[in-house]
Amino acid sequence: MDTANHRRRKLINNLMQALTCICALCVVAPLFLVFYHVLKSGLSSVNWAFFTQLPKPVGEPGGGVANAIVGTFELLALASVIGVPIGVLGGIFLSEYGSLGWNWWIRFGADVLNGVPSIIWGMVVYALVVLPTKRFSAFAGGIVLGMMMIPLIMRTTEEVLRLVPVGYREAALALGIAQWRAILQIVVRTALKGIVTGVLLALARVAGETAPLLFTAFGNRFWNHHLADPIAALPLQIFSYAISPYEDWNKQAWAGALVLLMFVAIINVSVRLLTRDRFSAKS
Amino acid sequence: MTNEPNRLRPPNPAVANAAAATEQRPTVPVSASAAISTRELSVFFGNDQVLKKVSLEVPAKAVTAIIGPSGCGKSTFLRALNRMHDLVPNARVEGKIQLFGQDIFAPQIEPVQIRRRIGMVFQKSNPFPTMSIAENVTVGLRLNGLRNRASLTERMEQALVMSALWDEVKDRLDAPAVSLSGGQQQRLCIARALAVQPEVLLMDEPASALDPLATARIEDLILELKKDYTIIIVTHNMQQAARISNDTAFLYLGELVEFGPTSKLFTRPLKKRTEDYVTGRFG
Helix, strand or coil, X not given: CHHHHHHHHHHHHHHHHHHHHHHHHHHHHHHHHHHHHHXXXXXXXXXXXXXXXXXXXXXXXXXXXXXHHHHHHHHHHHHHHHHHHHHHHHHHHHHHCCCHHHHHHHHHHHHHHHHCCHHHHHHHHHHHHHHHHCCCCHHHHHHHHHHHXXXXXXXXXXXXXXXXXXXXXXXXXXXXXXXXHHHHHHHHHHCHHHHHHXXXXXXXXXXXXXXXXXXXXXXXXXXXXXXXXXXXXXXXXXXXXXXXXXXXXXXXXXXXXXXXXXXXXXXXXXXXXXXXXXXXXXX | CCCCCCCCCCCCHHHHHHCCCCCCCCCCCCHHHXXXXXXXXXXXXXXXXXXXXXXXXXXXXXXXXXXXXXXXXXXXXHHHHCCHHHHCCCEEEEEEEEECCEECCCCCCCHHHHHHHEEEECCCCCCCCCCEHHHXXXXXXXXXXXXXXXXXXXXXXXXXXXCCXXXXXXXXXXXXXXXXXXXXXXXXXXXXXXXXXXXXXXXXXXXXXXXXXXXXXXXXXXXXXXXXXXXXXXXXXXXXXXXXXXXXXXXXXXXXXXXXXXXXXXXXXXXXXHHHHHCCCCC
């Protein structure tokens, strides 16, 4: 009787363990699926020319996406110019200054913004920048990605600044150091790795955005010579190649996807390396 | 800053006789040499009154201990003296505090000015984790605008010698501050406070987290420092107060119960409650 009961318990325990294990595997399975498919379909088209040449016209084999790779970096640079200072300074305000009531609203606003679908960001910037200037441009693309980065960076900056013990702020102020100096040179410096991590994650997030770039950066089959002109970006290139009926282009879309995936993976790995000793500095 | 009639200190006949003498025992309170005097000092956090009309005169170049059970307002009192409560949104300070005769709440006075003259050492040692030993000592000077490398080095050495840490760290000044032991870290924090050459040093249970050996070193250091500095120390440890202080104030439930020469307060207290506390009957 007693042993039977125990056997039943053990069985249920094992069943539950198996069930949770399967669910956990289901979570990471897509990652391997994605990697496997992208690698299998993309690797054959990734070669030196893919990184160094412009796209070839339809029907002509070869060619690359050099302009899109450079374009993505240009867009990310533009976005960082807008998103990093505003996001970091906003995060500093939330953590170090401000009143409880105000901060609640700002935080709430930032969280809502983080949930806004990216196509809506694109439409807003289309209305605010593209329509008045009457042109798609790298600027518009940079602005939309930068705006998307602001709430992301602001919230992560706030969170990591809050992790800095109050004792450091008090020690700095008790030395007669002005508050802004104490914040910049002691609090922010202590949390710098975390802030950089937040910036990198925001970059990784917007690097793959396609929808907001469709009607802002627009895409370009040639080099962009002026930031007021349309510019190519990897996600846009992947999009237009993937929906095209040409097999050559489809292959290149896979290759582009592989490059983009690697880029995002590299950012994530470097974030891991950066944060690895983050807590060893604290006693 | 005349002698108040309601002072708790009993009249000391030795004072009158020695009035003409230039060198007086540090335990003898003389209003003219009061470093800090508070008049009806009250501190509120929201609706809670944590400190109730405390009037106290802290003699210069002596050690004054603040004792009392947990939550009696010791730290609150200490933090009022260098205007640390300015940083707490719902804190309110009433009453007067004078630093060598100067009203520290005068409208033209910036809290930063006050904090440069009143150094502070905290319960938990808090050297800045991103800085080396040397940088920790000079940070107060550097962030207050001192750039001259030679004088920075000189003041650093001076402060480390004064805090009895020089011999232990002189060969590894560029090592991270967090590589020091707990007791060394606390002495580093004392050096950091001394480097900006304050007139008064506030210590909030500076040895409560240290082992007996490190505690003894800190106590020796305090006895050494009182030749040049006015020291106010909050302590839980009554033996410590008895060993190192010239005067002792006993706070209970936010009120000043008794203030007088340490020897007297511990052997012949005027109030029953003081006697109960120092003999360990409560608290």
